[in-house]
Amino acid sequence: MPKLALLRFIPFRRADILQMCLQEGQLDAESLVKFKNGARQIERHFRDDFHRAKHALKDAYFSLDPDADTRLVHLDNRDTASSQDDLARQVSELLERANYDKVTPEVLSKALDSASLFDIRLVVNLDDFAEVLLYTRGASEREEVIRGPFNLWRKTVRFVNYDRVVLYLRFKDEMNEDSSLAGCRPGATMLKLFQNVPDADMEMLFPNTQVGMRLRDKLMIGIPALVSGGVVLTTKLGATLVLTGSLLGFWLGWHNDEVTLDRKAIIVLLAGAGTIGAYLWKQISNFKNRKLRFNEALTRNLYFKLLDNNAGVLYRLLDDAEESECKESLLAYYFLLAAHQPLSAQELDQRIEVWFSQRWQCRLDFDVDDALQKLAKLNLAYIDADYWHISALSADVEG
Structure with missing residues (x-):
């Protein structure tokens, strides 16, 4: 089993991160005012930013949504292909901001070839789709005991489990009548969000999964x-x-x-x-x-793993991405203030990761460069000679 990378996702709520920072008691009165004002500015900025992103995603996905119940009106010269490309780009950017990792075709192929933990043979034909994208977040190593018929034997299996998995599927413009997807709308794009998915059971997430006999x-x-x-x-x-x-x-x-x-x-x-x-x-x-x-085992398992479908997945991802951007910015801003002196990006990154590891028993890979760039964009911090400083005007921000 390959060694897992550290989490980029911060597994705490934004409101909890704010309270966790305040309870440290490392800020003097002036810095505390700066932090509270800066926190309001950060939250207001990303609220407006993701409000715009939501409408852009709704426009890109509307003509491709298999669940849409409103009529499509052609008021521009935009074709379906450009909508598909635009949607794929926006979803990819959104998932990156929500700290999801893209599964490479090689990793997906290996997962589809591995034995299922549910002790059944699952078969998926990827040729049924025009485009298949898979994203995961929160990988961890787990063990499970698999029992044989009548408990005659037991085997301990180690596997990688993903906290969240997003599946992006685009159907072909012409569907094969013999395919199990023949009833689906040609050219539509399907989005699925799942939880607690073993890497060996990726096949069960696809709508054309067939149960075979071993x-x-x-x-x-x-x-x-x-x-x-x-x-x-x-x-x-x-x-x-x-x-x-x-x-x-x-x-x-x-x-x-x-x-x-x-x-x-x-x-x-x-x-x-x-x-x-x-x-x-x-x-x-x-x-x-x-x-x-x-089939019953497969259906029962999916019932507890499926979190959302299609447009609902986009709304969840928008909220996740907004939370992630706010948390990263709040942490970088707090630790710059708490240092009471300029810090290099490496020093700031180390302080945050050590704090999570020692104080909250959580090992993660904090994206310090992205967080600092966001603070610079909001005029809350600036860089001078490779060291990051708190902007003097940040104390005057009111919200």
Whole structure:
């Protein structure tokens, strides 16, 4: 299992970050006023910024939303392809601001090829889609004990678990009638948000997931079928097989002994045919019932993992991204104020990460450069000779 990177996502609410900083008691009266005013300015800025981003995303997604219940009015020359490209770009930028990581095609392919933790075989055909993008946040290593049939054996499996997974799917403009997605709207874009997803179970997130039979499942059905089939042949179909063999031998000219199809013979043939039909139907039912249990396990699992769909995913991501931007800015601003002296970006980054590790038992990779750039944009801090200073005017900001 590859070594996991440190979290970029700060797993605390914005309101809690604000209180956590204030409770440290490292600010004098003047710095405290600056921090409270700066916090209001930061929150106001990102509230307005993401309000604009929300409307831009709504405009880009409207014509592609499979759940839209309002009419599409063509008032400009914008085509579907440009809307798709614009949406993909905006969603990618939004996910980056919300501290999500993009899953590379190589990692996705490896995840789809790995064995499912639910002990079932899942198959996904990515060729059904025009575009597939997957993003994750909050990776952690976990262990789970998998039990065999009748608890005959146990196996401990280690895997990577993702706190959040976003799936971005764009359907082809022309859907194959034989595809399981034939009922979906061609050219539409689907967004899904999930929680607590093992890397080995990425297949279950796709709408065209098919449940297949593993070799073990086929053996569990096939071996009993062969055994019971032999019993049926020797105990219940003996007379039917003898009569059928005699008839075939006479019709094919292998012997000259004529076989009379009287009432008794016909009853024997019909009884044999009924026995064979009942046996085959039982084996088919066993196969269907086992597959149904697999589908039930898949549905039950997705019920607890699915958080939101389509436009609802965008609204959640907008809120997550706004929270993340505010938290990073608040932390950088507080620790610059608490230092009571200019700090380099590296010094500030180390102070914040050590504070989280020692004070809150949380190891993360703080994006200090992005946070400082946001403070500079808001005129709350500036850089001079590689050291960051608090702007003198920040104390005068009122909100």
